[in-house]
Amino acid sequence: MTEHSLWRFSRALHRAINERQPAxxxxxxxxxxxxxxxxxxxxxxxxxxxRGKAAVMEVIRQIADNFRVHRFDRESIMLGVDSAAxxxxxxxxxxxxxxxxxxxxxxxxxxxxxxxxxxxVLVDTFDLxxxxxxxxxxxxxxxx
Amino acid sequence: MTEHSLWRFSRALHRAINERQPAxxxxxxxxxxxxxxxxxxxxxxxxxxxRGKAAVMEVIRQIADNFRVHRFDRESIMLGVDSAAxxxxxxxxxxxxxxxxxxxxxxxxxxxxxxxxxxxVLVDTFDLxxxxxxxxxxxxxxxx
Numbered sequence: 001m002t003e004h005s006l007w008r009f010s011r012a013l014h015r016a017i018n019e020r021q022p023a024x025x026x027x028x029x030x031x032x033x034x035x036x037x038x039x040x041x042x043x044x045x046x047x048x049x050x051r052g053k054a055a056v057m058e059v060i061r062q063i064a065d066n067f068r069v070h071r072f073d074r075e076s077i078m079l080g081v082d083s084a085a086x087x088x089x090x091x092x093x094x095x096x097x098x099x100x101x102x103x104x105x106x107x108x109x110x111x112x113x114x115x116x117x118x119x120x121v122l123v124d125t126f127d128l129x130x131x132x133x134x135x136x137x138x139x140x141x142x143x144x
Numbered sequence: 145m146t147e148h149s150l151w152r153f154s155r156a157l158h159r160a161i162n163e164r165q166p167a168x169x170x171x172x173x174x175x176x177x178x179x180x181x182x183x184x185x186x187x188x189x190x191x192x193x194x195r196g197k198a199a200v201m202e203v204i205r206q207i208a209d210n211f212r213v214h215r216f217d218r219e220s221i222m223l224g225v226d227s228a229a230x231x232x233x234x235x236x237x238x239x240x241x242x243x244x245x246x247x248x249x250x251x252x253x254x255x256x257x258x259x260x261x262x263x264x265v266l267v268d269t270f271d272l273x274x275x276x277x278x279x280x281x282x283x284x285x286x287x288x
Binding site: 123139 | 182183184186187189219220222224227228229231248249250252264266267268269270271272273277281283285
């Protein structure tokens with residue numbers, strides 16, 4: 001039984017971010033990879049949609065310039081033959097401020113021949129924004 | 145081949161919200177269902193963690209009091225024997241203001257004997273907050 005593509009991808013991703021060693025990750029991206037992290041692109045320019053290996057590697061470089069991953073816990077996971085989805089909790093450090101950031105994300109990934117062809121990431125963005133600016137944003141109570 | 149529990153749950157959920165007919169949904173919840181929608185509970189009190197059928201039905205009542213579902217598209221989906229995960233795009237109307245709200249969510253669900261035992265929902269919360277308050281929230285650009 002071979003290892004699921006997700007595990008290799010996950011190791012390579014964290015190595016690219018924390019050790020700034022992107023070669024493993026680059027080898028695991030399809031040339032035409034379809035990539036999106038949904039979130040406020042005004043605040044974090046590396047959010048948004050990308051197409052192709054070079055564009056995604058630039059996103060990874062920007063993430064590596066801004067964050068270090070301390071730990072992550074996979075709270076939910078589903079694995080298919082060539083697909084995977086997880087809900088994860090990340091503990092990060094923002095490198096410019098040295099502030100800890102705790103973040104929940106969900107991802108849906110598709111692989112082909114071991115390479116990532118499609119990734120969709122949803123982030124608990126309001127929580128991220130508050131932690132990043134460092135103060136609570138006042139919200140009216142909307143629901144009855 | 146029997147229908148996956150997700151489809152029955154999804155129909156019952158939307159019926160409970162849009163037609164305020166919660167009986168089908170109630171029958172599909174495990175007595176001890178473990179439920180969480182991650183998001184700003186100051187703004188929407190029905191976000192957060194709940195345990196048990198009664199607490200979840202109260203959440204559904206509050207959602208039905210505040211929103212109507214116009215349409216939803218499942219952008220990604222994974223189905224296991226007793227589990228399911230999807231990334232979805234919802235078009236809602238906020239009933240108090242009659243404002244349209246477009247929202248992306250990810251959910252991970254577990255079923256047992258056709259009943260929901262565990263649900264985790266992640267919402268693109270910053271996008272939701274901006275649409276709800278009705279004006280853009282100024283964000284500093286944080287990444288280098």
